[in-house]
Amino acid sequence: MFSLNGTGIGGGIVIGRARVLDTGSRRDVARQRIDAHGVAAEQQRLDQALDQVRNELAGLAKGLPRDAPSEAQALLEVHVMILDDPALSGAARAAIAEHLWNAEWAMSAQASHLAAQFEALADEYLRERGRDVLQVSERVMRALSGSVGPQVRASEPAIFIAEDIAPADMLTLRSALGFGIDLGGSTSHTAILARSMNVPAVLGLGSARSLIHDDDWLILDGDAGVLVVDPDESVLAEYRERQAAGERERKRLQQLVGVAARTIDGRAIELEVNIERPEEVADALAAGASGVGLFRTEFLFMNRSELPGEDEQFEAYSQVVRAMGGRPVTIRTLDIGADKTLHATAATAAVAPNPALGQRAIRYSLAQPEMFLAQLRAILRASAHGKVRLLVPMIAHDHELESTLALLAKAREQLRARGERFDPAMPIGAMIEVPAAALCAGFFARKLDFLSIGTNDLIQYALAIDRADHEVASLYEPFHPAVLRLVAMTLRAALKAGKPVSVCGEMAGDWGATRLLLGMGLTDFSMHPASLLRVKREILRSDAAKLAPRVRRLVATDDPARVAVLLERLQHDA
Numbered sequence: 001m002f003s004l005n006g007t008g009i010g011g012g013i014v015i016g017r018a019r020v021l022d023t024g025s026r027r028d029v030a031r032q033r034i035d036a037h038g039v040a041a042e043q044q045r046l047d048q049a050l051d052q053v054r055n056e057l058a059g060l061a062k063g064l065p066r067d068a069p070s071e072a073q074a075l076l077e078v079h080v081m082i083l084d085d086p087a088l089s090g091a092a093r094a095a096i097a098e099h100l101w102n103a104e105w106a107m108s109a110q111a112s113h114l115a116a117q118f119e120a121l122a123d124e125y126l127r128e129r130g131r132d133v134l135q136v137s138e139r140v141m142r143a144l145s146g147s148v149g150p151q152v153r154a155s156e157p158a159i160f161i162a163e164d165i166a167p168a169d170m171l172t173l174r175s176a177l178g179f180g181i182d183l184g185g186s187t188s189h190t191a192i193l194a195r196s197m198n199v200p201a202v203l204g205l206g207s208a209r210s211l212i213h214d215d216d217w218l219i220l221d222g223d224a225g226v227l228v229v230d231p232d233e234s235v236l237a238e239y240r241e242r243q244a245a246g247e248r249e250r251k252r253l254q255q256l257v258g259v260a261a262r263t264i265d266g267r268a269i270e271l272e273v274n275i276e277r278p279e280e281v282a283d284a285l286a287a288g289a290s291g292v293g294l295f296r297t298e299f300l301f302m303n304r305s306e307l308p309g310e311d312e313q314f315e316a317y318s319q320v321v322r323a324m325g326g327r328p329v330t331i332r333t334l335d336i337g338a339d340k341t342l343h344a345t346a347a348t349a350a351v352a353p354n355p356a357l358g359q360r361a362i363r364y365s366l367a368q369p370e371m372f373l374a375q376l377r378a379i380l381r382a383s384a385h386g387k388v389r390l391l392v393p394m395i396a397h398d399h400e401l402e403s404t405l406a407l408l409a410k411a412r413e414q415l416r417a418r419g420e421r422f423d424p425a426m427p428i429g430a431m432i433e434v435p436a437a438a439l440c441a442g443f444f445a446r447k448l449d450f451l452s453i454g455t456n457d458l459i460q461y462a463l464a465i466d467r468a469d470h471e472v473a474s475l476y477e478p479f480h481p482a483v484l485r486l487v488a489m490t491l492r493a494a495l496k497a498g499k500p501v502s503v504c505g506e507m508a509g510d511w512g513a514t515r516l517l518l519g520m521g522l523t524d525f526s527m528h529p530a531s532l533l534r535v536k537r538e539i540l541r542s543d544a545a546k547l548a549p550r551v552r553r554l555v556a557t558d559d560p561a562r563v564a565v566l567l568e569r570l571q572h573d574a
C-alpha cells in the first residue's frame with residue numbers, strides 16, 4: 001500500500017479498480033527529417049490530421065448528451081480555437097518547410113514552445129491554458145499516427161489514471177468513478193469539467209501514471225486530494241465508513257430542502273445562490289434557494305474568441321430570470337481582470353504588472369463604454385421578465401458610481417428609443433470588496449438600493465494576499481480581526497441606511513462563519529448551491545438576538561488568538 005497527494009477538486013470518496021490511460025505529452029514522438037521534395041506532401045499529411053481532429057471535436061460536440069455539463073460545449077470550442085490558431089498549426093506547417101521536419105516533429109515542437117510560453121505566465125489560469133495546447137497537439141499526433149483515443153469500454157466503472165486527460169476525452173469516459181491525473185491544478189479545464197460532471201478527481205499527482213497498474217485497487221478522496229493504492233483491509237474499512245458517513249449526511253441535509261430558513265428567535269433568512277452559467281439554475285432550485293444573489297456574468301465572456309453581443313446576453317439573463325420563477329436574480333456586471341481573463345484579448349494583451357490591482361471589473365467596463373452599454377441594455381431588458389437587481393463589482397470611488405449611473409441612464413434612453421420594455425425601478429447595488437468601499441460603506445449605501453459584500457476580494461485586498469497565489473495561500477485568513485471589522489462595519493452602515501445587504505463571497509457558504517454573520521445582523525447569504533443546506537442547518541439552531549452581543553465582543557478584539565477562541569465558542573455553544 002502507498003498513497004499519493006495532489007489537488008483534490010471535491011466530489012467525495014470512491015473505491016474501485018484502476019484503468020491506466022495512455023495519454024499525455026510523454027508519448028514518444030517519431031522525429032524524422034524529410035527531403036525538400038516531400039514538403040508539400042508532409043504539409044498535406046498535417047492538414048489531413050488537422051481536418052480529422054476538427055471533425056472529431058465537432059462530432060463530440062454534436063453528440064453531447066442532453067445532461068452533459070454546461071462547460072463541455074465551451075471546452076470543445078476552446079480546443080477547436082487552439083487547433084485553428086496560426087500560432088500552432090500555421091507555425092507547424094511553416095516548420096515543415098523551414099526545418100524539413102516531419103509533421104509529428106513540427107507539431108510537437110510548436111506545441112511545446114507555446115506551452116512553455118503559457119507556463120512562464122504569472123497568471124495561474126493562463127498557465128493552465130498551456131495544458132490545453134498540449135492536449136490538442138496530442139490529439140493531432142494520434143491522428144498522424146492513425147491511432148485512436150483512450151480505448152475503454154464505455155460502461156467500464158473504473159478510476160481512470162492518466163498523465164493528463166483532455167476535456168474532450170473526459171467526456172467519452174462517462175462511466176468514470178473518478179480521475180487521478182498527474183498534471184494540472186484546480187483551475188485546469190479538466191478540473192472544471194470533472195467538478196461539473198460531479199466526479200471526484202485528484203490532479204497534480206505527479207507520478208500516478210507510472211506507479212499504478214491496470215486493475216490495482218484504489219481509494220480516491222476528491223475532498224482531501226489523496227489517492228491510496230492497493231489499500232490494506234483496515235484502511236479500506238476506514239474509507240468505507242467515511243464514504244457511508246458522507247452519504248448519510250447528504251440524505252439528512254436533503255430533508256431540509258423545504259424547511260423555511262428561520263432562526264430560533266424567528267428571524268427570516270434569505271439563502272441565495274451564486275451561479276456562473278444559466279444552466280446552474282437547476283442546482284439552485286433543487287437546493288431550495290430563495291434567489292440568485294450573484295450571477296457572475298463574466299463566464300459568458302470567457303473561453304471564446306468573439307464576445308457575446310446584447311441579444312445573446314439578453315437570452316442568457318432572461319433564461320435565468322424566467323427559470324427562477326419570480327425569485328430575485330442579482331446580475332453582476334462584467335468582473336474581468338486578475339485571474340479571470342478574456343480569451344479574445346488574452347493572447348495580445350500586455351500582462352499588467354499587478355492585474356488584481358489593475359484594470360479589473362468596473363474599471364474595465366468603464367474603459368469600454370460601448371461594451372458596458374450593451375451589457376446594461378441586456379440586463380435592463382431581462383428586468384422586464386422578472387425581479388432583476390443589478391450589481392456593480394469592485395466599486396471604490398464616487399465617480400465610478402456616477403459614471404455607471406450615467407451610462408445606465410443612457411442605456412435606458414436607448415431602450416426607450418427602441419421601444420423596448422424594462423423595469424424602471426430595477427434596484428442598483430454595489431459589491432463591497434475593496435477595503436476603501438467598506439470603510440465608506442455608508443456613502444455607497446445611501447446612494448444605492450443595496451450592497452453585497454464580496455469577502456473573497458475584501459480579504460485579498462485587506463491583507464494584501466493574492467487569492468490565486470498558492471505561495472501565500474496560508475496567509476489568506478478570512479477570520480483576521482481586520483477582515484471581521486470591515487465586514488461588520490459594512491453591515492452596520494447598510495442597516496443604518498435602511499438598505500438591504502448580503503454577503504456573496506465564500507464566507508457566506510462557510511458554515512463555520514454562519515453564526516458569526518448572523519450575530520453581525522446578516523439576513524441574506526449567497527453561496528454555491530452545494531453549501532446551502534449545511535448553512536441552513538446552522539441557521540435553524542441559532543438565536544440571532546443572543547449571538548449579537550457575543551459577536552460584538554468578538555469584533556471588538558484585535559487579538560487573533562482571542563478571536564479564534566471566541567469563534568470556537570460561538571460555534572459550539574448552544
Ligand code: PEP
Pocket residue numbers: 294296335433453454455456457458504505506
Ligand atoms: C468576492 O470577491 O467575494 C466575490 C463574490 O466575487 P468574485 O469571487 O467573483 O471575485
Ligand code: MG
Pocket residue numbers: 393433454456457
Ligand atoms: Mg470579487
